[in-house]
Amino acid sequence: MFLSQISIGKRLTLVLGLILALFFASSVVAVVKLGQLGQEIDTMVSDNIKTERAGADWLRHTTSGVQRAAAIAKSSDASLIPYFAPATAESIRNTNELQKFIESKMDTPEEKKLFDQVGQLRKDYLAAREEVSKFKQAGDAESANKVFNERFEPTSRSYLAGVQQMVDAQRAQLDEAGKRSETLRAQTTLLLQVCTGASLLLGALLAWLLATSITRPLRHAEAIAEAIADMDLTGQPEA
Numbered sequence: 001m002f003l004s005q006i007s008i009g010k011r012l013t014l015v016l017g018l019i020l021a022l023f024f025a026s027s028v029v030a031v032v033k034l035g036q037l038g039q040e041i042d043t044m045v046s047d048n049i050k051t052e053r054a055g056a057d058w059l060r061h062t063t064s065g066v067q068r069a070a071a072i073a074k075s076s077d078a079s080l081i082p083y084f085a086p087a088t089a090e091s092i093r094n095t096n097e098l099q100k101f102i103e104s105k106m107d108t109p110e111e112k113k114l115f116d117q118v119g120q121l122r123k124d125y126l127a128a129r130e131e132v133s134k135f136k137q138a139g140d141a142e143s144a145n146k147v148f149n150e151r152f153e154p155t156s157r158s159y160l161a162g163v164q165q166m167v168d169a170q171r172a173q174l175d176e177a178g179k180r181s182e183t184l185r186a187q188t189t190l191l192l193q194v195c196t197g198a199s200l201l202l203g204a205l206l207a208w209l210l211a212t213s214i215t216r217p218l219r220h221a222e223a224i225a226e227a228i229a230d231m232d233l234t235g236q237p238e239a
Contacts, residue, residue, distance in 0.1 A: 015210045019203045026195035033188040041181055048174040051105045055167040058098045061091045062122075062163055066156045069129045072136060073148040081137060095122075102166075114169065118162040125159040128152040 068088060072080045099119070106112045128151040135144035 012210070015206045018206055019199075022199040022202055026192070026199050029195055030188070030192050033184070033191055037181065037184045037188055047105055048170065048177045051102060052167065052170040052174050054098045054102050054105075055163065055170050058095055058102070059160070059163045059167055061095045061098070062160060065091050065095075065129075066125075066160065069132065069152065069156070070148075073132050073144055073152065076141070078136065078139070081133060092126075111169070114162075114166055118159070118166055121155065121159040121162045124155045125152075128155045 065088065068084045072084060099122075103115060106115045128147065131147050132144050132152050135141075135147060
C-alpha cells in the first residue's frame with residue numbers, strides 16, 4: 001500500500017489535505033452555481049420584470065388616451081379638449097419615457113422588429129387623434145366623426161393590439177426566465193447534495209485507508225512480538 005511507505009505524519013497531512021481539497025472543490029462549485037443563479041435572478045429583475053412593467057404602463061396610458069380621445073370626438077362639448085389637455089400631455093410624456101426605456105431593452109431582432117412596428121402604429125394613432133382634435137376645435141363635427149370612424153378607430157385598435165402583443169412577449173420572456181431560475185436552483189441544490197455526499201464518502205474512504213495503513217503494521221508487529229514471546233522463531237507470522 002502506498003500509504004504504508006511514508007511516515008505517519010505525512011500520511012496524516014496527505015489525507016487531511018485531500019479531504020480539505022474535496023470540501024474546497026465542493027465549495028467552489030457551490031459558489032459558481034450560486035453566482036449563476038444570482039445572475040439569472042438579477043437579469044430577471046433588472047430586465048424582464050422592469051420591461052414587462054414598463055410595457056404594462058405603456059398599455060395603460062394608451063388605453064386611457066384612446067378613451068379620452070373617443071370621449072372628445074363623440075362629445076359635442078368643445079370644452080373637453082382643453083379640459084383633458086393636461087392629462088393628455090402628461091400621458092404622452094410618460095409614454096415617451098417608457099418607449100425610450102423599452103427600446104433600450106430590446107435585444108433580439110424579433111423584439112426590435114415588434115418595437116418598431118408598435119412605434120409606427122403609435123405615430124399613426126397620434127396623427128389620427130390630432131386630426132380629430134383639429135376638426136373638433138374648428139367646429140367641424142362631421143369631418144371629426146369621419147376621421148374618427150375611418151382613421152382613429154382602426155389605428156387605435158391596431159396600436160392597442162401592438163402594445164398588448166409587446167407586453168405579452170415580455171411576459172413570456174419573464175415566465176421563461178422564472179423557469180430557468182427554478183431549473184438552475186434545482187440543479188444547484190442537487191449538485192450541492194451530490195458534492196457533499198461524494199466528499200463525505202471519499203473522506204470516509206481516505207480516513208479508513210489512513211487508519212488501515214497505521215493499524216495493519218501495528219497488528220503485524222504485535223503478532224511478531226507474541227510469536228517471540230512464545231519462543232516461536234520459525235518464521236514471521238502473517239499480519
